[in-house]
Amino acid sequence: MRQMKRKNFRTAGFKWLLGAIAVGFVGVATPVHAEDMFGNEAVQFPVDTTVEFEFKESHGAYLSTLGVVNLDTGEQTVLFQEVKPYDAFGSGQPQSSSPGQNNIGTAIDFLGTVDGGAVQNRLSEYTFKANTRYAFYLESVSPTGQTRRSVRSTTNLAAAFNGRLDGGTNEEITGVRIAWDDAGLPQPGKDEDFDDFVIEAGGFPPVPCPPIR
Amino acid sequence: MHTIKSLGWVVGLSIVALGIAAPARADRSYSDITGTNIWNNTAPVFDTDDKLDPELTANITRLNQESQAAFQACGAALTQQTPTSRRFTRQPQTPPAVPQACQRLEQLRAEVENLRTTLQQKDISRASSGLRTW
Numbered sequence: 001m002r003q004m005k006r007k008n009f010r011t012a013g014f015k016w017l018l019g020a021i022a023v024g025f026v027g028v029a030t031p032v033h034a035e036d037m038f039g040n041e042a043v044q045f046p047v048d049t050t051v052e053f054e055f056k057e058s059h060g061a062y063l064s065t066l067g068v069v070n071l072d073t074g075e076q077t078v079l080f081q082e083v084k085p086y087d088a089f090g091s092g093q094p095q096s097s098s099p100g101q102n103n104i105g106t107a108i109d110f111l112g113t114v115d116g117g118a119v120q121n122r123l124s125e126y127t128f129k130a131n132t133r134y135a136f137y138l139e140s141v142s143p144t145g146q147t148r149r150s151v152r153s154t155t156n157l158a159a160a161f162n163g164r165l166d167g168g169t170n171e172e173i174t175g176v177r178i179a180w181d182d183a184g185l186p187q188p189g190k191d192e193d194f195d196d197f198v199i200e201a202g203g204f205p206p207v208p209c210p211p212i213r
Numbered sequence: 214m215h216t217i218k219s220l221g222w223v224v225g226l227s228i229v230a231l232g233i234a235a236p237a238r239a240d241r242s243y244s245d246i247t248g249t250n251i252w253n254n255t256a257p258v259f260d261t262d263d264k265l266d267p268e269l270t271a272n273i274t275r276l277n278q279e280s281q282a283a284f285q286a287c288g289a290a291l292t293q294q295t296p297t298s299r300r301f302t303r304q305p306q307t308p309p310a311v312p313q314a315c316q317r318l319e320q321l322r323a324e325v326e327n328l329r330t331t332l333q334q335k336d337i338s339r340a341s342s343g344l345r346t347w
Contacts, residue, residue, distance in 0.1 A: 049299045052303050127298055168305075175303070202301030202302065203304075204306055205301055207306045207307065208308070
């Protein structure tokens with residue numbers, strides 16, 4: 001009996017410690033999340049999620065602003081804003097116009113870049129609240145100021161999503177590319193160049209805690 | 214009739230349960246109850262008085278106390294380190310460093326494993342000591 005008591009005392013201590021350690025390490029495990037939505041139909045996450053965005057390029061003579069709109073409250077947040085409609089604006093350099101063609105990766109059709117000064121920030125980020133519906137919006141103003149357009153990513157006539165937020169880099173696209181057509185409304189003679197404003201989102205997911213052996 | 218059936222079930226299940234609960238023991242000794250003299254033949258277990266090494270006991274106690282504190286500290290450190298939101302970035306992310314408190318917990322776990330081995334060896338040597346009568 002005395003031996004049993006001693007043994008129990010010894011093993012109880014170990015059981016507690018090992019149990020505590022096991023619980024501790026289980027608690028570190030990354031929780032499984034419900035499906036993320038990041039496309040034309042919706043931008044919504046089951047948990048608070050921060051996404052880093054990168055401005056790639058713009059084409060066209062319009063001055064554009066891109067941002068996030070909370071569809072529940074209508075609140076808008078600017079991510080990228082052109083300070084001039086294209087890089088060579090005001091320089092007197094002639095611009096080759098190519099409406100209706102996708103000119104991503106070329107200098108054709110009023111190219112706007114960060115390096116050229118059309119947009120000042122290359123990166124931007126936004127924290128999407130859990131279970132809240134969002135969309136992206138693009139506002140464009142013509143050089144004369146007479147034409148103003150506003151389109152949302154909720155239509156595939158305006159925004160084309162390509163990639164995955166955790167997809168890394170695939171064929172020159174990191175994460176999700178969102179390519180815009182600023183005339184993204186059903187209308188006769190509408191072009192579908194989807195190069196008027198091009199951004200990319202995410203690419204690399206959060207890294208879980210290192211495994212402890 | 215219903216009550217009798219139910220009672221039958223209860224008794225039957227009790228017998229089965231007792232059968233399962235009773236562990237099979239191959240080394241069990243039985244008293245010799247043949248003949249007129251009844252001898253209790255169960256092997257006597259002499260009190261060997263081989264007390265547990267107090268240093269070992271103190272070590273176990275210390276480990277328990279330290280590991281409890283380290284476990285709580287590790288949990289607190291992880292809570293503090295956990296970001297408030299998930300983050301998808303443009304560049305690959307590096308995994309967060311293991312907090313120092315959790316590293317200490319790991320060290321303690323290694324110590325526990327060593328101590329467990331020591332104790333198991335002690336148990337084996339006690340079990341095979343020459344103090345058993347048969």
